[in-house]
Amino acid sequence: MxxxxxxxxxxxxxxxxxxxxxxxxxxxxxxxxxxxxxxxxxxxxxxxxxxxxxxxxxxxxxxxxxxxxxxxxxxxxxxxxxxxxxxxxxxxxxxxxxxxxxxxxxxxxxxxxxxxxxxxxxxxxxxxxxxxxxxDLEDYLQGTLSISHELSRLAINSVTAGDYSRPFQIRQFLRDLHAAYSLLFPKNELRKKFDELKYSLKKTEEVVYNLSLRGLKPQEMETSG
Amino acid sequence: MLDEKNDKYERIYKTSRDITVRSKRVIFTLHRIPGVTEEVKESLMSSAANELRDIEQTLMKHIAMELRDEDPHQFVYAYTSGIQEYIEALSFHYFLMTGTIISHNDAQKKVTFGNGKEDHADVVPLSVLLQPKEYILGIADLTGELMRFCIKCVSTGDFDKCYKICDILKTMHGGFLSLGYIPAKELYHKMMVFKSSLHKVEEACYSLQLRKSEVPAEMLSDVFAMYDADENHAHFM
The missing domain is CATH 1.20.58.190 (Translin; domain 1)
Known part of the structure; x- marks a missing residue:
């Protein structure tokens, strides 16, 4: 019973x-x-x-x-x-x-x-x-990291659309983001996202490099880059 | 009873495989378009259209006859792969004609028979059930074909088309995003493939834009006589 x-x-x-x-x-x-x-x-x-x-x-x-x-x-x-x-x-x-x-x-x-x-x-x-x-703090960090992929895509697409200054801004932003995250020693899932950020930064830097190489760097950004 | 059902299933399956093969052939025909002259293009388009019509009138009709007075859901798995491939070929052809995507309704109409005047024998309209799922899976396959077409356009110098396809693919990506999460393994897999092909197209358009900017630098003197030169230049990219 x-x-x-x-x-x-x-x-x-x-x-x-x-x-x-x-x-x-x-x-x-x-x-x-x-x-x-x-x-x-x-x-x-x-x-x-x-x-x-x-x-x-x-x-x-x-x-x-x-x-x-x-x-x-x-x-x-x-x-x-x-x-x-x-x-x-x-x-x-x-x-x-x-x-x-x-x-x-x-x-x-x-x-x-x-x-x-x-x-x-x-x-x-x-x-x-x-x-x-x-x-949750971790949710916030995860969310912020996921924009890196979109931004690197945007860098490529803005070149296609003829906007050559945006990739430079995006590179600067991703660099700052990367520098800030490097202080955190991300682990586990965050670590994976962080790697994605590194990869996106690399891609954006390539875009910037290609633009600079061809002399397409916008005039007003000449000093800041 | 059981044997009858199995035989029917088997027959539909066989027809579906024929549809797959012939639809693939249509797609290959359409892939030959970039880089050929206007007349050849016309003849390729019309031969693709004929082949599609032939598929509809013989193979699809055959399936429709088999399905008459049956619950089509019982046999959906027998013809799903064939009809997906057919939708892919149909929508590809439709895209090249009109620059947009065929709607589900129009696609369903293509495989519905018996409304026409010439079919006196069929009192009840015959049709192959086209589920939304098959339709969307076919459209998902179309993205892969568009990617290939776009890359081919780059290599033959049809840049406008390339940008256009890139934009269409982005819009389609938005469309697939709006569906949200779909608990279908097949579609999830296709989405992954789509994302990578979208990536490829974006990359291609990007490098195209870069290369374009190089050309004027090399031959500043005749910027306005460039258009023809641009075409020739493209072959060396």
């Missing part, structure tokens, strides 16, 4: 958890949809017409981004307090994508990397675990 009781408690636990998980996954799905919409919009910057209209694309992305805090709020309601990391893996990938999108937009608009607090705020999250639903 006791044995049956033991199993039935476990059974009801499993059932409850499955229910919770379903709720979380539903909320994540909505978030995912928005994040894919933003990535799709951002993909336009690689088009020849897109490179000339970066501001318009950024504005479009901002509109989508304003929906995000409410979606995170909905997700927060599904996750029981104190079990953030239990469901973390369900929305990690999406968070990375959103962080990357936010960083890329800020870079394109203001030519700088947004801070951890800033990104968290724009996504409607806080930065510390004790404040509630937060943006």
């Amino acid at each position: 006791d044995i049956v009781a033991a199993f039935s408690t476990y059974g009801s636990c499993v059932e409850r958890e499955a229910e919770l998980r379903e709720g979380v996954q539903g909320a994540v799905k909505d978030l995912e949809k928005t994040s894919y919409a933003i990535s799709t919009t951002l993909e336009k910057i690689h088009n020849t017409q897109g490179i000339q209209n970066i501001d318009a694309i950024c504005t479009e992305c901002h509109q989508e981004l304003t929906k995000v805090p409410a979606l995170y709020q909905a997700l927060q309601e599904k996750v029981p307090p104190g079990e953030f990391y239990r469901y973390h893996h369900n929305f990690r990938g999406t968070t990375h994508r959103l962080v990357a999108a936010t960083c890329l937009i800020t870079y394109l608009e203001e030519n700088r990397l947004p801070m951890h607090e800033e990104v968290a705020k724009s996504l409607g999250l806080c930065t510390h675990r004790d404040q509630g639903f937060h943006l």
Whole structure:
């Protein structure tokens, strides 16, 4: 009799958890949809017409981004307090994508990397675990590193579109990013992303080299490079 | 009963393989286009169109007959590879004609028979079910063909086409991104291949732009007489 009781408690636990998980996954799905919409919009910057209209694309992305805090709020309601990391893996990938999108937009608009607090705020999250639903530091770093690949692509595509000054800016930015990350001794997954950054930097440097070699370096940048 | 079903499956599978082979042939025909004269191009295009029509009228129709009064989902696996290859060839031809991608509806119409006046015998319209999945997989294959076509355009000096294809591929990449995560192994694999071919095309356009800038430097004197020279120069790249 006791044995049956033991199993039935476990059974009801499993059932409850499955229910919770379903709720979380539903909320994540909505978030995912928005994040894919933003990535799709951002993909336009690689088009020849897109490179000339970066501001318009950024504005479009901002509109989508304003929906995000409410979606995170909905997700927060599904996750029981104190079990953030239990469901973390369900929305990690999406968070990375959103962080990357936010960083890329800020870079394109203001030519700088947004801070951890800033990104968290724009996504409607806080930065510390004790404040509630937060943006994990590692997620932030992962997200920031993923923009390197997009930027090296943008460097190549802007040359195709005839914009020769952008690769120089991108190289400078990636260099700074690389220098900053070198201080961190990244490990595990971050390490992999960091290697990607190195590779992107190398590619961008090649672009810059090819442009300089052919005398295509823009005049006003002659001194800074 | 069981034997009948198996035989049918087998027959459809065989036809599907024929479709694959002939669609591949169409694609190869179309790949010969870069670098040939306008007349040869015309004849290549029309021979591809004829071959496509032939595939539709014989092989596809054959499958459609087999599928009459059956649940097509039962036999989808027998013809999926054939129809994907066919969509690839069809959309490639369509792209070269119009510069855009064929829609799912138009593709489905191509493999639906019996609405035409000449088919008096068929009262019920015959059709080969074209699932959205097969359609999108065929389109994913198309990206690979476009990449090859683009590279070939570079080597024969048709630069405009090259930039155009690059832009189309980027737009398609955006389109595939908007689908989000799809729990289909095949499509995931194809996406990876697509990403690398997109990369290749971007790289090609980039170096093309660089080379272009070299040319005026070498022969500044006749910049305006350049267009013909540019064509010739391209063969040495």
